[in-house]
Amino acid sequence: MKQHEREFFVYNVRSGTVYLDDDIEVRPATIRDKLLAAEHYADVYNEAMADGMMTEDELTGWMIASSLWTQAEEDQLNAAHKDIEKLKIEIFKNHANDDMVPKIRMYLRAAEAFRDKQIAFKSEYQQKTIEGVAATEELIYLLGRTTYRKGQLCDLSEFDVTHVLHSYYQTIMSENIIRDIARNAPWKTLWSIKDSTNIKLFDNKENEELTPNQQALIIWSQTYDNIQESMDCPPQSVIEDDDMLDGWFILQGQKRDKQRSEKDFDEKTKSNKIKNSSEVFVMAKNKKERDRVDNMNDAHGAAVRKQRYNLIKSKGTVGQSEFADEKLRLRTMATNQFKDSIRRR
Numbered sequence: 001m002k003q004h005e006r007e008f009f010v011y012n013v014r015s016g017t018v019y020l021d022d023d024i025e026v027r028p029a030t031i032r033d034k035l036l037a038a039e040h041y042a043d044v045y046n047e048a049m050a051d052g053m054m055t056e057d058e059l060t061g062w063m064i065a066s067s068l069w070t071q072a073e074e075d076q077l078n079a080a081h082k083d084i085e086k087l088k089i090e091i092f093k094n095h096a097n098d099d100m101v102p103k104i105r106m107y108l109r110a111a112e113a114f115r116d117k118q119i120a121f122k123s124e125y126q127q128k129t130i131e132g133v134a135a136t137e138e139l140i141y142l143l144g145r146t147t148y149r150k151g152q153l154c155d156l157s158e159f160d161v162t163h164v165l166h167s168y169y170q171t172i173m174s175e176n177i178i179r180d181i182a183r184n185a186p187w188k189t190l191w192s193i194k195d196s197t198n199i200k201l202f203d204n205k206e207n208e209e210l211t212p213n214q215q216a217l218i219i220w221s222q223t224y225d226n227i228q229e230s231m232d233c234p235p236q237s238v239i240e241d242d243d244m245l246d247g248w249f250i251l252q253g254q255k256r257d258k259q260r261s262e263k264d265f266d267e268k269t270k271s272n273k274i275k276n277s278s279e280v281f282v283m284a285k286n287k288k289e290r291d292r293v294d295n296m297n298d299a300h301g302a303a304v305r306k307q308r309y310n311l312i313k314s315k316g317t318v319g320q321s322e323f324a325d326e327k328l329r330l331r332t333m334a335t336n337q338f339k340d341s342i343r344r345r
Contacts (some may be wrong), residue, residue: 001180010187013213016204024149026168026207033145038124048130056129063125080115084130087111090246095238102171108243111332113151136165143168179242191221282294282331 012018029037054062062169063069087108094100126132140161147154147164156164173181181187194201201216210218227233227245232252238244304325312318320326 001184003185006181006184007186009173009181010190013173013181013211013217014202016202016208016211016214017133018168019215020147020164020171021166024147024154026143026171027146027148029142029146030207031209034209035143036145037138037142040141043135044137045130045134048133053128053130053133056126056131059122059126060127063122068125069122077115077118077122080118083111084108084115088243088252090247091241092238092244092251093232095235095241095244104128105243132250135297139165139168171213173216175216176242178213178216179220183224184239187217187221195341219291282318 018026020026060069060074062073064074087104091101091104091108094104102160125134140156141326143164146153147156182191190201192201202210204214205211224239227239228250233246234248238248304323307325308318308323311323315322321330
């Protein structure tokens with residue numbers, strides 16, 4: 001993004017007001033506006049529930065039953081989410097490899113394009129769910145209280161509501177733009193001196209809430225501050241690359257999950273006999289818990305588990321001594337015993 005573009009976006013966000021047309025503007029909502037809009041959401045939600053509309057949780061099942069969506073497509077969408085995470089991790093791990101980064105990024109963009117296409121298709125039907133209808137009516141109600149024309153509150157019934165909604169959605173900045181603004185001047189400079197100078201970041205009135213763009217900008221500014229303070233702070237080249245930084249986020253999250261799981265496991269297994277065992281069998285109650293236990297294995301443990309699984313799958317019944325890692329352990333033990341006997345002689 002060019003510097004003059006950043007400056008335009010920064011002052012646009014700081015003003016709080018967004019313009020749908022030359023003379024139509026949407027001002028920041030007040031707390032009372034948000035309260036009344038939330039009450040309106042609840043009313044619409046209850047009415048839709050009474051009318052028998054489906055919820056978002058029921059949407060996928062309904063689409064599959066209606067042949068609008070297949071289980072295979074749902075599985076592909078879930079796989080795409082996982083592939084995107086893996087590719088972001090890979091692009092972070094290869095951030096210093098100038099040859100690999102473009103190739104990984106190409107596959108990442110393709111996976112995102114597929115995901116977005118599938119989500120866009122499902123979203124068309126999501127708008128017809130209870131939550132979708134209630135959210136749309138809530139926004140229309142809120143815009144009805146915050147949209148002005150030449151200084152006068154607008155009557156949205158005089159406009160094409162679909163056009164108004166579309167125009168408003170276009171004023172909400174993408175995450176990539178917000179992140180670029182947050183880590184560069186002029187916003188970064190304002191953010192860094194806000195405490196020492198008591199500068200007013202936004203032009204909102206005292207009783208006006210933060211806009212979606214303002215909230216997102218603050219969240220990302222705080223996020224970049226936290227990254228800089230982290231003991232595992234990545235290189236600046238990674239911080240400035242959204243894909244690489246996302247990969248770092250994912251790995252940090254996995255690291256925290258593993259540490260949390262190990263702590264929980266240690267608290268549940270206080271016996272020294274268990275702690276000193278080379279292997280511990282843990283019963284998982286569900287898939288989520290199973291995944292958490294799996295993540296406690298290090299690279300060697302995961303490789304051993306995979307080898308054992310493949311052997312059992314191919315042979316059906318396998319004795320303990322037939323596992324490759326067990327054979328290696330027994331050979332190592334025998335070798336050490338032979339060495340000890342030689343030394344004693």
